[in-house]
Amino acid sequence: MSNSNIETNQQQEFTITVYTENQIGILNRIAIIFSRRKINIESLNVSPSEIEHIHRFNILITETEEVVRKLARQIEKQVEVLKVYYNTNEDIIWQELALYKVPTDTIVEKVLVERLLRENGARAVVIRKDYTVFETTGHREETDKLIEVLQPFGLIEFVRSARVAIIKDSEGFNSKLREFERIEPGKEVIENEFLDKEKNVFTM
Numbered sequence: 001m002s003n004s005n006i007e008t009n010q011q012q013e014f015t016i017t018v019y020t021e022n023q024i025g026i027l028n029r030i031a032i033i034f035s036r037r038k039i040n041i042e043s044l045n046v047s048p049s050e051i052e053h054i055h056r057f058n059i060l061i062t063e064t065e066e067v068v069r070k071l072a073r074q075i076e077k078q079v080e081v082l083k084v085y086y087n088t089n090e091d092i093i094w095q096e097l098a099l100y101k102v103p104t105d106t107i108v109e110k111v112l113v114e115r116l117l118r119e120n121g122a123r124a125v126v127i128r129k130d131y132t133v134f135e136t137t138g139h140r141e142e143t144d145k146l147i148e149v150l151q152p153f154g155l156i157e158f159v160r161s162a163r164v165a166i167i168k169d170s171e172g173f174n175s176k177l178r179e180f181e182r183i184e185p186g187k188e189v190i191e192n193e194f195l196d197k198e199k200n201v202f203t204m
Contacts, residue, residue, distance in 0.1 A: 013042075014068045014086050015094065015165045018057035019049060021080040030057065030081075033074050039063060043096075045162035054082065060163050087167055094165035098143035099125070100134045101157040102150050107132055120146045131156060 020026050027046065034041055043060035061068070065086075072084040104127065107113060117123060122136040136146055143160055 009064050009066060011062055011064055013060060013062050013089050014065070015089070015092055015163065016057070016059040016061065016068065016072060016075070017085045017087070017165070017167065018059065018075055019051075019082045019084075020055050020057065020078075021082070022053055022055050023080045026078065026080045027057075029078055030059075030075055033071065034059075034061070037067075037071070039067070039071070043162040045164055047164070058163055058165050085167060085170075087165075091169070092165040092167055094139070094163050095137050096140060096143055096163055097135065097137045097161040098146070099157075099159050100136075100146060100150050100155060101131050102134070103154050103156065104129060104132045106153050107150075116149065120149060122146060 018030065031041070039061055041059055041061060043058070045058040047056055048054075049056035061071075063071075068086045072086050075081055076084045100122075107116075113124070117134070120136060121138065121142070122134045124132055125135045126133040134146070134150075136143055147155065147158060
């Protein structure tokens with residue numbers, strides 16, 4: 001959980017990390033939890049995790065810590081959800097990728113392209129006669145900066161990815177899951193054996 005000392009009633013950016021089984025419909029059920037509370041998801045990324053067959057959601061919202069804590073608990077109640085964490089921007093390492101399409105003739109004629117790329121940490125990924133596509137990776141203010149630079153040269157198209165984030169002070173969910181798997185099962189399967197012990201099993 002977040003270690004932030006900021007007041008719980010003050011809105012700020014939170015990244016919610018959700019580990020789930022790869023099941024059809026889980027994305028819709030998680031999204032409904034937010035829509036019912038009229039909470040806007042600013043960024044959503046779903047990808048495989050470091051654990052085979054386990055997916056990882058990175059969800060960015062701006063809310064109070066109290067609201068985020070309740071959301072995390074509600075999401076964890078979903079059957080396919082294994083664990084939920086929430087963190088402030090200070091608690092994570094995060095990036096976003098952006099692509100920019102501009103007319104090749106304009107950019108070549110009016111701009112020293114090499115200097116533009118160097119100053120904005122960008123690179124050309126596609127160069128055609130009619131257009132050139134640049135790529136940059138960074139925080140929101142960094143990708144927004146290149147939009148402003150390229151607008152005067154006829155920015156044709158722009159797209160930015162969802163946030164991807166890694167928690168700074170964490171051994172990862174992988175170690176907890178492996179610890180859980182090492183527990184030898186008894187001769188008889190006990191249904192819902194860990195139902196009242198999930199805090200101990202999946203707490204970091």
